[in-house]
Amino acid sequence: MIEEAELAEPRAEAGIVVEDVTRSFGEVWAVRGMSLVVPYGRVTALVGPNGAGKTTLMLMLATLLAPTAGRIRIAGVDPAADPVAVRRVTGWMPDTLGMYDQLKVHEYLAFFADAHRLSKAERAQAVPALLATVRLDEFALAPVHVLSRGQKQRLALARALIHKPRVLLLDEPASGLDPRSRIELRDLLRRLAADGVAILVSSHILSELAEMADRAVFVSAGQVVASREMSDLAAIGSDQRVPWRIRARDPEALEAVLTGRGLAGTASPAGFELPPMTEDQASDLLAEAVGAGVRILAFGPTGTPLESAYLALTEEGRR
Numbered sequence: 001m002i003e004e005a006e007l008a009e010p011r012a013e014a015g016i017v018v019e020d021v022t023r024s025f026g027e028v029w030a031v032r033g034m035s036l037v038v039p040y041g042r043v044t045a046l047v048g049p050n051g052a053g054k055t056t057l058m059l060m061l062a063t064l065l066a067p068t069a070g071r072i073r074i075a076g077v078d079p080a081a082d083p084v085a086v087r088r089v090t091g092w093m094p095d096t097l098g099m100y101d102q103l104k105v106h107e108y109l110a111f112f113a114d115a116h117r118l119s120k121a122e123r124a125q126a127v128p129a130l131l132a133t134v135r136l137d138e139f140a141l142a143p144v145h146v147l148s149r150g151q152k153q154r155l156a157l158a159r160a161l162i163h164k165p166r167v168l169l170l171d172e173p174a175s176g177l178d179p180r181s182r183i184e185l186r187d188l189l190r191r192l193a194a195d196g197v198a199i200l201v202s203s204h205i206l207s208e209l210a211e212m213a214d215r216a217v218f219v220s221a222g223q224v225v226a227s228r229e230m231s232d233l234a235a236i237g238s239d240q241r242v243p244w245r246i247r248a249r250d251p252e253a254l255e256a257v258l259t260g261r262g263l264a265g266t267a268s269p270a271g272f273e274l275p276p277m278t279e280d281q282a283s284d285l286l287a288e289a290v291g292a293g294v295r296i297l298a299f300g301p302t303g304t305p306l307e308s309a310y311l312a313l314t315e316e317g318r319r
């Protein structure tokens with residue numbers, strides 16, 4: 001099922017169009033009728049719990065796995081019918097990295113530049129430029145195997161970009177990155193999107209996706225369960241149950257109110273972490289605490305709007 005808002009997208013113009021795609025492994029239905037659109041010039045986040053089918057979908061988009069049924073178009077091309085044409089326009093950063101460990105870092109990128117048939121002049125320009133972009137220039141002459149996990153991940157990102165793809169697929173790109181590298185990844189993806197690249201990024205690190213992405217597609221148990229503009233996400237959740245945090249000048253008085261309501265709040269330096277509640281339940285609690293004379297310093301839902309939406313929209317999040 002494609003949501004109404006997505007039908008409004010100019011689909012023929014989109015970098016990725018997925019229509020009712022299914023993939024099974026024997027008895028296991030990893031992807032069950034997914035539909036989504038990834039437009040050019042935007043970062044689309046693929047969000048969902050473990051086993052939701054994100055990697056299976058990414059592998060199909062990257063021409064590495066055939067769908068059991070359904071229709072995929074990458075830059076207008078069917079990956080099953082013409083994988084070479086799709087790979088020419090697609091950058092793919094997998095979640096597990098296959099590395100040619102004995103190659104030097106610059107040779108590794110040059111190898112992929114050749115595989116994508118860049119000219120010598122293009123290769124001579126692209127390799128050092130990308131090494132600088134991912135801050136690996138000082139490792140250019142080092143063998144790949146000396147790189148740390150996060151450095152290897154940055155190299156894999158450079159590899160995905162070597163042929164200036166119009167469509168970029170990133171599976172958990174931030175998982176091994178330190179905070180500075182994550183900020184750089186976010187800035188790089190925003191720049192690429194501004195240049196018109198269609199970007200699909202899957203991650204569990206929701207706080208980062210919130211800053212990185214324009215739109216989130218929520219998947220659960222092999223299906224798309226919702227698709228939302230990041231800017232609209234703040235509106236979701238007013239009647240959804242999300243965790244809250246409360247802090248009072250007199251924590252003991254607050255604890256007495258919480259206990260009276262059967263709320264087992266966990267104390268943290270920032271206050272009490274409360275179990276998921278709706279806004280109505282939260283405002284009732286606040287009124288009661290204030291009515292009981294507790295002097296409240298801070299009270300609000302915890303996490304980002306994306307995290308709240310994730311909890312509300314993916315089944316596993318509710319458990």
Ligand SMILES: Nc1ncnc2c1ncn2[C@@H]1O[C@H](COP(=O)(O)OP(=O)(O)OP(=O)(O)O)[C@@H](O)[C@H]1O
Nearest residue numbers: 025028029030048049050051052053054055056057
């Ligand atoms: N080659 C395979 N053979 C059998 N089952 C598979 C295979 N690949 C994936 N699956 C199953 O398909 C489902 C979806 O897996 P997938 O790796 O796509 O999930 P995911 O959303 O990427 O999860 P995670 O967030 O943990 O990476 C899981 O139940 C998984 O066990």
